[in-house]
Every structure is written in C-alpha cells, then in structure tokens.
Amino acid sequence: MIEIEQLSKRYGATVAVDNLTFTVHPGTVTGFLGPNGAGKSTTLRMILGLNTPTEGSVIVDGMPFAGRPRGLRHVGALLDAQDVHGGRSARAHLQALARSNRIPLGRVDEVLAEVGLGKAAGRRIGGYSLGMKQRLGIAGALLGDPPVLLFDEPLNGLDPEGVLWVRGLFRRLAQEGRTVFVSSHMMAEMEHTADRLVVIGQGRLIADESLADFSARNAVTGVSVRTPELDALTPVLNAEGGQVRREGADPDAGLVTGLPADRIGELALRHGLVLHELATRTSSLESAFMALTADSVEYLAGAAR
Amino acid sequence: MTTTTLSPARPATRPAAEPAPRFTDLLAAEWIKLRSLRSTYLVLALAVLAAIAINLNAVHTDLTYIDQPHPQLPGFPPYKYDPLYHGLNSISGALMALAAGSFGAITVFGEYTTGMIRTTFAAVPDRRGVIVAKVTLVTGITLAAGTIVSVTSFFGSNAMLASRHVGLSITDDGCLRAVVAYAVLVPVCALIGMALGALVRHATASIVSLVMLLFIVPMLFGGDRYRWLKEIGNHLPLAAEGRLAVNPNSYTTMGKYAPTLLDCWITLGVWAVVATVAAVVVVRRRDV
Numbered sequence: 001m002i003e004i005e006q007l008s009k010r011y012g013a014t015v016a017v018d019n020l021t022f023t024v025h026p027g028t029v030t031g032f033l034g035p036n037g038a039g040k041s042t043t044l045r046m047i048l049g050l051n052t053p054t055e056g057s058v059i060v061d062g063m064p065f066a067g068r069p070r071g072l073r074h075v076g077a078l079l080d081a082q083d084v085h086g087g088r089s090a091r092a093h094l095q096a097l098a099r100s101n102r103i104p105l106g107r108v109d110e111v112l113a114e115v116g117l118g119k120a121a122g123r124r125i126g127g128y129s130l131g132m133k134q135r136l137g138i139a140g141a142l143l144g145d146p147p148v149l150l151f152d153e154p155l156n157g158l159d160p161e162g163v164l165w166v167r168g169l170f171r172r173l174a175q176e177g178r179t180v181f182v183s184s185h186m187m188a189e190m191e192h193t194a195d196r197l198v199v200i201g202q203g204r205l206i207a208d209e210s211l212a213d214f215s216a217r218n219a220v221t222g223v224s225v226r227t228p229e230l231d232a233l234t235p236v237l238n239a240e241g242g243q244v245r246r247e248g249a250d251p252d253a254g255l256v257t258g259l260p261a262d263r264i265g266e267l268a269l270r271h272g273l274v275l276h277e278l279a280t281r282t283s284s285l286e287s288a289f290m291a292l293t294a295d296s297v298e299y300l301a302g303a304a305r
Numbered sequence: 306m307t308t309t310t311l312s313p314a315r316p317a318t319r320p321a322a323e324p325a326p327r328f329t330d331l332l333a334a335e336w337i338k339l340r341s342l343r344s345t346y347l348v349l350a351l352a353v354l355a356a357i358a359i360n361l362n363a364v365h366t367d368l369t370y371i372d373q374p375h376p377q378l379p380g381f382p383p384y385k386y387d388p389l390y391h392g393l394n395s396i397s398g399a400l401m402a403l404a405a406g407s408f409g410a411i412t413v414f415g416e417y418t419t420g421m422i423r424t425t426f427a428a429v430p431d432r433r434g435v436i437v438a439k440v441t442l443v444t445g446i447t448l449a450a451g452t453i454v455s456v457t458s459f460f461g462s463n464a465m466l467a468s469r470h471v472g473l474s475i476t477d478d479g480c481l482r483a484v485v486a487y488a489v490l491v492p493v494c495a496l497i498g499m500a501l502g503a504l505v506r507h508a509t510a511s512i513v514s515l516v517m518l519l520f521i522v523p524m525l526f527g528g529d530r531y532r533w534l535k536e537i538g539n540h541l542p543l544a545a546e547g548r549l550a551v552n553p554n555s556y557t558t559m560g561k562y563a564p565t566l567l568d569c570w571i572t573l574g575v576w577a578v579v580a581t582v583a584a585v586v587v588v589r590r591r592d593v
Contacts, residue, residue, distance in 0.1 A: 048427050051592040069326040069431040077427045083420035085342065092341035097428045100334035100435075102324045140424065 001026055001179055002047060002148065007056035009042050009203075016042045018203035019056070024181045026147070029174045031194030031211075032183035033289060035297045039203040040183040041079070044152050047181075048077055060148055072101040072144030078137035079152045086126025090117055090136050093125060098143055111139040116165075130157030138166070148179040155189050167193050187289035199289070201296025218288035222257045223264055226277035230254050233273050240267060252276065331429065331438035339442065345411050346446075352404030353450050356397035360458035364392050364465055371469045382556055386471045389480065389552040392462030393455065393487045398550075401454055402494040402519055402543060405447045409498030410511040412443055413584065417506040422593045436503075436588045440581055443499060444492045451491025455484045479553040482566070486549035486573070493542055493577045494519065500580035503587045519543060529561040539564040545572040 002024040009017040017039040024030045034040050045051040047058050049066025058064060060075055068074055084093055094108040112121045115135040120128070125136065134157055141149055151170075155163050170193055174180045184190050190197065190211075197214050199207040207214060225244075227233055230252055234244045242259035256264055261280045268275050339345060367386070375384035416422040429435050459475065466472035473480050498515050505511045519542065526538030538544055539562070548569045551557050564572070 045423070045592070048423075049430055050423055050426055066430045069434065070323070070428070071430050072428050073323050075427070079423055079427065080420060083422075083424045085338075085415060085419045085421045087344065088338070088341045092337060096334045096337040096341070097424070099337055100331055100425075100429050102327065102330050140428075 001061060002181060003059040004043070004047070005057045005059070007043065007046060007058060008054050009039070009046060009051060010054045015203050017046070017053075020200065020203070020205055021056075022198050022205060022208045024179055024198070025196070026179040027174055027177050028195040029170045029180045029182060029193055030196045030198060031190035032181055032198050032200075033187060033190055034183075034185065034200040034206075035293050036185055037202075038185075038200050038293070038296065040185075040200065041152055042203075043200075044077070044079060044150055044181075044183060047150060048075065048079070050079075070101045072097065072103060072146065074144070074146055075148045075150060076141030076144060076146040077150040077152075078134070078141045078154055079150070081130060081133035081137045081157070084125050084133065084136065086124060088125055089122050090125055090128075090139075091121040093136070094140060094143060097140055101144055103143055107143060111142045114142065115139040131159055131162055134158055135162070138169070146178070149173055149181070151180075151182045153183055153185070155184065155186075187286040188284070191285050199292060201293040204296070206292055206296070215285055215288070218285070218292060221280070221282045222255045223259065223261045224253065224255050224277065224279050224281050225264065225275065226250070226253050227268070227273060227275050228252055229273045232271070233268060236267050236271050236273070237264065255281070326431070326434075328434060328438065331431075331434050332442060334429075335435075335438045335442045339412065339446075342415070345408065345415070348411070349404055349408045349447070349450055352400055353454055356401050356454045357457050357461070359397045359400070360392055360394050360454075361461050361465070363394050364388070364462035367391055368465060368469065371466075371471065385555065386466070386469075387552050387555040387557065388463055388466050388471060388473050389483050389550060390555065390557065392458055392466075393483055393550055394458075395547065397454065397458070398487060398490065398546065399520070399543065401451060401491050403516070405450065405491045405495040406498035406501075406515045406519060407512055408447065409443050409495035410502035410515060411498075411508075412439055413499050413502030413588075414506055414508050414511045417502075417593070418508055426593060432589045433585055436585050440496065440499060440584065443495050447492040447495035448488065451488035454491070455488035458487075459484050473552075477554075479551070483550040483552070486546050486569075489573060490542060490546040493573050493580075496577050496580040496584075497542065500583040503584040532562050535560075535562045536564075539568070540572045542573065542576050545569040 004020055004022050007017055007020040008015070020043060032040055042051060046053050047060060047065065049064060065071065065075055090112065091108060094111065095105055098105055098108050109118070109121070112118050115138050117132065117135050117139065120132060125133065128136065134154055138154065141151070154166055158166060170180050170182060174195070182193060194211055196210050197207060198205070224247065225233070237244055237256060237259060240259060240263070242264070243257045244254045247253040247255050261278055265275065265278055371386055377383055416425060425435060426432055459480070463472040475481055475484065497518065501514050502511045505514060523538055523541050523544060526534050526541070529535060539548070545564070548559070548564055549566060551559070
C-alpha cells in the first residue's frame with residue numbers, strides 16, 4: 001500500500017507536484033495517468049525517496065521507503081529503462097543489485113528467464129533495444145519478490161507480444177495481492193491494464209476512481225444522425241427528451257444525446273423524415289482522458305487540437 | 306475493454322523473511338559493478354604498468370651515465386646519484402595521481418551520467434552505505450595499485466643500482482617514508498576524484514577539475530616570494546608527497562618555508578578525509 005499525503009514538489013518557481021493526496025491499494029493494478037510533464041515521474045521518485053518532497057509525505061507499507069536500509073524486498077521499481085550502465089551485461093547488472101540486497105544470485109537467472117532475456121543475459125546492455133531494456137528493468141523490479149511494484153511507462157518500446165505479456169504479468173502480480181502502480185501518458189494502454197485510475201495534470205489530482213466509474217462518468221455516448229431534414233427532426237427529438245447538437249460544417253449532421261438509435265429511427269419513420277445515417281457512437285476513454293486533462297497539458301503541440 | 310471486476314483487496318504478500326543488512330553485501334555489489342566494467346579498471350592497470358616502466362627505465366638509462374667520470378666542478382659538491390629522485394619518478398607519480406583520480410571520479414560520475422544511480426538507490430535506500438562501500442573499495446584498490454608501483458620501483462631500481470654501489474636499502478634514512486608516501490598519494494587522489502565526481506556529476510567537467518586541482522593550481526602557488534602563497538602550495542597533495550619523498554641524504558634543497566614531515570602527512574590525511582566527507586554529504590543530500 002502506498003499512502004500519499006499532501007505531497008508537493010517545487011523546483012524554484014516551477015511546481016512539479018501540487019498537493020497530491022491518494023492511496024494505492026494492494027490487490028489491484030492502479031494506472032497513473034497524466035500528460036507529459038504532469039508530475040508522474042517526480043511523484044514516483046518521491047515514493048522511492050530519490051527526490052525529497054517540498055511538502056507532504058509518502059508512506060510505503062507503513063514507513064517512508066528511504067528509511068529502509070535495503071529496498072528490493074519491499075518495492076520493485078522500473079523508473080526508466082535507460083537507468084542502467086550500458087557497459088555491463090544484464091547478468092552483471094542484476095547480480096550487483098541482488099548482491100547488495102543479499103538476494104541469492106540464482107534468482108538473477110530466474111528473473112532473466114521470466115522476462116525472456118535468458119539468451120541475451122551475457123550481452124552488453126548498451127546493445128539492447130528499448131524493449132529489451134524494459135524487460136531488464138522489469139526483471140530488476142521482480143528480483144526481490146516485493147509486495148509493492150512501481151513501473152514508469154513500462155510499455156514504451158515493447159513489441160505487441162511484450163505488451164500482452166506485461167499486461168498479464170501486472171494482472172498476475174495484483175492477483176497475488178501485491179500493490180501494482182503503473183504510470184502512462186496513454187489512456188489506451190491503461191484501459192486494458194488497470195483496475196483503478198489516478199489521473200493528474202500539472203501536478204494536481206484530477207481523478208482517483210475505478211476504471212468502471214471513470215468510463216461511466218467520462219465516456220460520452222451519443223448517436224450521430226445525418227438527414228437533410230435535421231431542422232424538422234430536432235423538435236421531434238426534443239419532445240422525446242433528446243438533445244441535438246450540430247456536428248461540424250455539414251449542415252445535415254448532428255449528434256443526438258439522450259435517445260437510443262432505434263428510438264430515433266422509429267421517430268423519424270413516424271414523422272416521415274429521411275435518414276441518411278444513424279449510428280451509435282461511443283467516445284473512447286482516450287478522448288475522455290484528453291478532455292479531462294486538456295486544461296492541464298503542459299507541452300501543447302503547435303497545431304490546433 | 307477487459308476490465309476484470311475489482312477483486313477484493315487480498316492481504317498484501319509479506320516480504321520474504323529479510324536477512325539483516327550487511328555492509329559487506331554493499332562492498333561485494335560494488336565489486337561486481339567495478340569488475341564488470343573493463344574500461345574502468347583498465348585505466349588503472351595500464352597506469353600501473355606505465356608508471357613502473359617509466360621508473361625502471363629512468364634508472365636503467367642512468368646506469369651508463371653513472372659509469373662516466375664526474376669531474377669535480379669548482380663551487381659544487383661532489384657528484385652523488387639520488388636513487389630516490391630517479392627511481393620514484395615524479396612523472397610516474399603524476400601519472401598515477403591522474404589515473405587514480407580519474408578512476409575514482411569514473412566510479413561516481415559513471416552512476417550519475419548513466420542514471421544508474423537511481424536504480425542503485427532504489428535497491429539500497431541507505432545512500433551513505435552505498436557511497437562508503439564505494440569509497441572503501443576504491444581506496445583499497447588504489448592503495449594496492451600505488452603500493453605495487455612504489456615497492457616494485459624502489460626495489461627494482463635499487464637492485465639495478467647495486468652493481469654501481471649507489472643503491473639504497475629500505476632501511477636507509479627516508480626510504481621507507483618515500484615509498485609509503487609515493488604509494489599513499491594514489492588513494493588520496495582517488496578520493497579527491499570521487500569527491501569531484503560526486504560534486505560535479507559530469508564526466509568531462511569532473512576530469513577537467515581534477516587536472517586543474519592536481520596540476521594547474523600548484524603553478525599558482527609556487528615561488529619563495531610570498532610566504533602565504535607558498536604555504537598554500539605546500540598543502541596541495543602532490544607537493545606534500547614530493548616533500549615526503551625527498552632523500553634526506555641528497556643535495557635536493559627544499560627552498561624557503563619548507564613544511565615539516567608531520568605537516569605533510571597531515572596534509573595528505575586531511576585531503577583524504579575532506580574528500581570522503583564531501584562525497585558522502587553531497588550524495589546523501591541531493592535529489593537524483
């Protein structure tokens with residue numbers, strides 16, 4: 001369990017993390033979402049005691065992580081797959097980590113096999129692809145068989161097989177009762193991985209709820225309608241409790257909310273109105289996430305959104 | 306969407322019975338790290354070979370020179386060969402100082418520039434333990450390297466000189482002191498390198514600042530004109546070692562304001578302690 005209490009981190013005038021409070025529970029995969037620069041990595045570093053909070057506290061399984069003499073048996077972390085020395089072999093890298101925590105060296109080959117790096121273990125990490133480095137980072141996180149696991153953007157650079165494997169792994173780790181906290185800037189990644197979501201933007205908490213609640217609350221559904229008689233159809237639908245909104249430049253297109261597609265079709269038939277298109281639309285969680293964090297995107301690309 | 310229903314939070318798996326943390330584990334881990342980076346220890350190993358070769362070659366070349374007649378020059382003392390000055394060459398000394406300083410710096414900035422430091426501290430939150438283990442290991446290795454160079458050079462050169470009856474024994478006045486100082490300078494410079502690596506955390510800048518401190522700064526504090534300038538210069542690492550390695554039975558002059566031997570030993574010790582403390586303090590305090 002990770003308990004974050006009124007956590008803030010400021011670098012001079014820049015506020016990286018602003019008064020965050022949330023708890024990450026065991027037995028679930030919790031997604032940690034936010035656009036680039038939202039403060040995800042800073043928060044993860046503060047959980048690990050790598051960065052000192054300006055204010056607030058982080059308690060991991062009862063005490064601040066920095067207070068433990070050795071860490072691998074308590075928290076396994078993959079912060080950045082590049083946080084390794086490229087000159088070493090994967091095996092030597094993990095052996096040094098294992099040795100420092102008094103973990104039997106036999107465990108190194110176990111985790112290397114588990115992440116699929118058994119054959120590449122003797123090669124320099126510098127020659128690894130990003131996906132292989134992610135696997136190595138995951139191997140390092142698993143070394144101490146810890147009850148809490150942190151992963152910062154673990155899916156970057158993984159091939160489709162790797163993505164599936166990682167999702168299965170996270171699910172298994174959570175089912176074993178562990179606390180699994182996974183950051184991402186892509187909602188689509190979390191949609192298929194997380195049970196709960198913590199969403200932040202510009203260092204502030206935006207949402208902290210189950211994925212089901214999040215999608216029920218945020219995924220906007222509607223029915224898109226295209227008819228040359230939109231002006232006639234609108235009062236008919238309004239009378240039945242539907243709302244019609246014009247869609248884009250096409251004068252014939254509208255988005256109806258509050259009525260299902262079949263009911264709209266029946267009403268149109270009864271009033272003799274021609275329909276060219278009638279389709280139920282479910283906006284993706286990705287767009288819900290985008291809408292939610294739109295106000296807090298730090299690095300907005302030049303093009304209009 | 307593949308959301309599985311929220312499983313009720315099961316009791317978190319307890320960490321497997323955790324063995325007590327030991328400093329020797331950190332030392333062993335640092336040893337694995339060092340051993341697995343060939344370029345790092347190769348710097349030191351090559352410097353050791355080069356330093357010994359320079360010292361022995363210098364004395365070997367001198368053998369023919371010693372055999373020449375040395376007519377008495379009016380106003381000068383009679384010719385006398387100084388095996389300490391030639392056999393524990395200052396060029397080799399500087400080479401070892403630079404190699405050890407770089408070696409120390411690499412072991413620290415190498416972790417910062419690669420980002421490895423975050424992985425290291427996530428595995429071992431006890432930062433002081435990590436840096437003290439690093440300091441211990443680097444000190445041990447560089448002391449061994451310095452001792453190999455010093456002892457091999459002293460005995461090798463004096464064995465060659467024995468045939469000319471100018472060789473010295475380790476029991477002769479000032480010899481043991483010179484051999485020890487020549488060896489001890491190496492770990493002192495390694496510690497200075499570690500401190501600079503920890504302070505600067507950048508590869509090129511660490512090495513440049515090391516070269517500045519060891520070789521450029523002494524140039525600013527020479528001469529016998531101003532006592533305070535000279536006193537600062539006397540308390541730099543290479544100067545202190547140089548004073549300790551002087552053969553008391555030679556014509557080498559110390560100039561004005563020469564420091565005492567005890568002063569020089571204390572100087573080397575203070576550099577080592579200050580460098581270690583600086584490295585530990587900055588590594589513990591800073592965000593990584």
